[in-house]
Amino acid sequence: EEQLVESGGSLAQPGESLRLSCAASGFTFSSYAMSWVRQAPGRGLEWVSGISESGDKTDYADSVKGRFTVSRDNSKNALFLEMNSLRAGDTATYFCTCQGLFWGPGTLVTVSS
Amino acid sequence: SFELTQAASVSVSPGQTARITCSADALTNHYVYWYQQKSGQAPVMLIYKDTKRPSGIPERFSGSRSGTTVTLAVTGVRSEDEADYYCQSTGSNDAWVFGGGTKLTVL
Numbered sequence: 001e002e003q004l005v006e007s008g009g010s011l012a013q014p015g016e017s018l019r020l021s022c023a024a025s026g027f028t029f030s031s032y033a034m035s036w037v038r039q040a041p042g043r044g045l046e047w048v049s050g051i052s053e054s055g056d057k058t059d060y061a062d063s064v065k066g067r068f069t070v071s072r073d074n075s076k077n078a079l080f081l082e083m084n085s086l087r088a089g090d091t092a093t094y095f096c097t098c099q100g101l102f103w104g105p106g107t108l109v110t111v112s113s
Numbered sequence: 114s115f116e117l118t119q120a121a122s123v124s125v126s127p128g129q130t131a132r133i134t135c136s137a138d139a140l141t142n143h144y145v146y147w148y149q150q151k152s153g154q155a156p157v158m159l160i161y162k163d164t165k166r167p168s169g170i171p172e173r174f175s176g177s178r179s180g181t182t183v184t185l186a187v188t189g190v191r192s193e194d195e196a197d198y199y200c201q202s203t204g205s206n207d208a209w210v211f212g213g214g215t216k217l218t219v220l
Contacts, residue, residue: 035209037156037209037211044199044212044213045150045199045201045211045214047201047208047209047210047211050207050208050209059206059207061208095156100146100148100156100158100161100201101158103155103156103157105155106155
């Protein structure tokens, strides 16, 4: 059974950094592009970033471009999101997803002083 | 990038058909995907490429398109269908775009 599990979410102060991880199992991770999607409390879904199967192509929402970096390690079936210069507006539950078909349960990032 | 427009809410009685629409001028050249999200849970894909259902999704969920408007229909609505529904498409540079979401209330 396909499974995605995010980790790394926590409370951070504005300007700090966090690294999110997403562990994949039950499918051939290296064959699929992956994405990060976030959801602020009480708000809708917002796409954050995407990465190609091999990791050679990445895309970002304008709201995080230059601050967030997506990467993957296909040897470890893992997806990452490095988040720098965090802002209050980055407070959200972050989901990793395999092309929208499989989703993790999400990990909560709270940015507050 | 473009915006996807959804009604904020739709209400139907059990057994009726709920229709949730998603529109944007740029939708003509892009496929649309539909997700259901229940409170506190991750989204679930209901429809991909406008009309196709992933494995395990009941037939009472269906997608259609007319020009720049796509519609998710839920026939024979049940109380368990009460959730938020999001449309999603792909804009420039493969960036995903989500609609604002429609809250389906089962009366």
